[in-house]
Amino acid sequence: MMPAKPLSYYRDKYIRNQPSAFCVGCGNGTILNCFTRAVDDLEIPPEKILCVSGIGCSAWIPSPNFNGDTLHTTHGRALAFATGAKAFNSDLTTVVFTGDGDGAGIGGNHLIHAARRNIDITTILVNNLSYAMTGGQIAPTTHRGERTVTSPYGNPENPFDMTRLAAAAGATYVARWTTWHVLELTRSIKEALQHPGFAFIEVLSQCPIQQRRMFGMQDPIHRLPNRILEMFEESTYIRKRPEPMGYRYAVPKEFPDKAFEKINEALRRYEASTRIVDHMELGRVVKIEAEEDEDVWGALANLEAVERISGPLEGKIELGLFVKEERPEFTDTLRRIIRDSGGR
């Protein structure tokens, strides 16, 4: 096994800007870290990489941080700029970093058309579930019912599932991970960079500043990054990997801490273990680990405080590789047309 390289190796070789402008606990640094490790493992010289980004906190992942060519463009238009750059110089490994507001909102149209064309660009969409830079407004990815500055009574809209949207639009590599899954994310970025076509990776990422309000978290700010990462672990599952059973969730009717006490009390005589977890689709829920015992589940289902009992996968977000296929690549086809028509 190769010895692990120290963090300073990646910092000195790949990072241009110190100290980072990101808030403490932001997921963007983790994503930059995974990206530099992927580039290093593949031994792609930084001068062969062009990173393009739009506007938003996530647009800052490459620019001004990454020590290669970076193009910081206008809000939502990174893919349009990247398309021009890739068509002109197809030797460059072209990577777009975009937020969910940038890539799913204002730039959503560019995204579906880049996927449809199958242009050889890797797009990393950082989904922090809101417009973070401008103060936490609803994005097209914000879950229904979540509180943001523009939806104080809960978001009345349904979100886009960006991974499924990119797949339906024709992206030939599609994966979804979170900032908790750093090894899987790094591996996926490596696959995407090597994939000859439009590669799309959605990364669920933490923004302690905005998500504190969204998820109704009471914890002090310094504990939030870890809590949100735990929530990412709890609220997701990896496709095609069997989930351990033996637990379910109680979805409470009222404020979860009170519900927790009542559920705990009711369960004490069954010796089942309970704990409150954050589960993104369902809000704060109570995880119950118990033997498959009908008495336990029956007692819970009859509790006043419980709205319903859900299984271990219900409402969770699916992660993993969704699409990997070959289709003619756009700039290859363009070059052939130019050659056949007598151009150079």
Ligand SMILES: Cc1ncc(C[n+]2csc(CCOP(=O)(O)OP(=O)(O)O)c2C)c(N)n1
């Ligand atoms: C044309 C235009 N409209 C609006 C803005 C204001 N604006 C700057 S960043 C941003 C939201 C970015 O959200 P997202 O892409 O999710 O990135 P995040 O900050 O969450 O990483 C908006 C609306 C802008 N800069 N340009």
